Amino acid sequence: IELSDKTIETTAKHANGVSEYHVHNLYGHMESKATYDFMTKYRPNQRTFILSRSTFAGSGALVSHWTGDNSATWKDLHISIASTFDFGIFGIPMVGADICGFFGNTTEELCARWIEVGAFYPFSRDHNAIHQAPQELYRWPAVAEAGRRALSIRYTLLPYFYTSYQRSVENGWPVARPLVFEFPNVPAVVDNDWQLLVGSSILVSPVIAEGATTVDAFFPAGLWYDWYDYSVTTGANANVCLSAPLEHINVHVRGGKILPAQEPAMTTAESRKSDFHLIVAVDEHGAAAGELYVDDGETLNTAARWVQLGYANKTLHIEQRSGQFKIAQPLSKLVLLGVARVSKVSVNGVSTNASIKAVNGSSVVTGLSIDLNIESIVTFI
Secondary structure, three states, X not given: OOOOOOOOOOOOEOXXXXXXXXXXXXXXXXXXXXXXXXXXXHOOOEOOOOEEOOOOOOXXXXXXXXXXXXXXXXXXXXXXXXXXXXXXXXXXXXXXXXXXXXXXXXXXXXXXXXHHHHOOOOOOEEOOOOOOOOOOHHHOHXXXXXXXXXXXXXXXXXXXXXXXXXXXXXXXXXXXXXXXXXXXXXXXXXXXXXXXXXXOOEEEEOOOOOOOOEEEEEEOOEEEEEOOOOXXXXXXXXXXXXXXXXXXXXXXXXXXXXXXXXXXXXXHHHHOOOOEEEEEEOOOOOOEEEEEEEEOOOEOOXXXXXXXXXXXXXXXXXXXXXEOOXXXXXXXXXXXXXXXXXXXXXXXXXXXXXXXXXXXXXXXXXXXXXXOOOXXXXXXX
């Protein structure tokens, strides 16, 4: 198929002498700009959500992107991951592919595997063409269960996703990242185009081959905690064979990181009303760091707040970096990955009645009520 199939010849010249080859996608970009300008005029100070398939350099400031008309094939499932990486690096962080495939009829196995990885696309949508077999996630038991599990993780991590989006706005860092972005000095990850990192701290190792029930996942050096049971894998820049039954997606939390989270609800709006919790995953030295960004989620000139998070020597420091936004929900739960034998918790020197549960070498602390708008020191004994 020629590049100019079903469109203007790429060799055509515009009135100013510019080749169509060099400016073809500017049309889609200018459509995005016109739509953005209208929406911000019609709804002053309200953020827009505009989704485009035709983008150009700079479109990420205006719109989100989906990767176009893929097919319900295992090959396109694989390609979707690399395509998501590409557009994150192009400066369009809110990007994703049509989950379960656009053209052709998907299968229960393919759709289950696709939603498992698609739940971690920055833009996550199940979508297909007219006259294709319906593929809503509830149509197959395995797909419904795979979707519930993966989307529950996504909704739990919405504050982490949101913080990662703001980092993208301020620094240009993609939300969905290849391993090489975080580990550029590890030669083995240069051509790894199927595992993905969400931000710097969540490693997703999907199944992308039909019939597979295990996955050979690459673990960079360091500690990596299983999302589900908190067991730890000590990465050695090598592959580790992981069990991957049909309804399961392997997700690991990187040691040395602190992730903000909330209890998941049925919608993003309802999830935002839930109490916060932190996932503190310590490294080999027993330390971890992270951050939380919060604003109103709707307006352009919103107040905002950056909260700096640090853990060392069985002490969690919550520091106010900048901003005046009032965070309404308290911090009520802490998951301390790799921290065992916690018996007491105090906040700013005052003992609490928090409940503490030991789980597989880690500790889960509930029953807290910590104000995230002020500086706090949480001590564990």
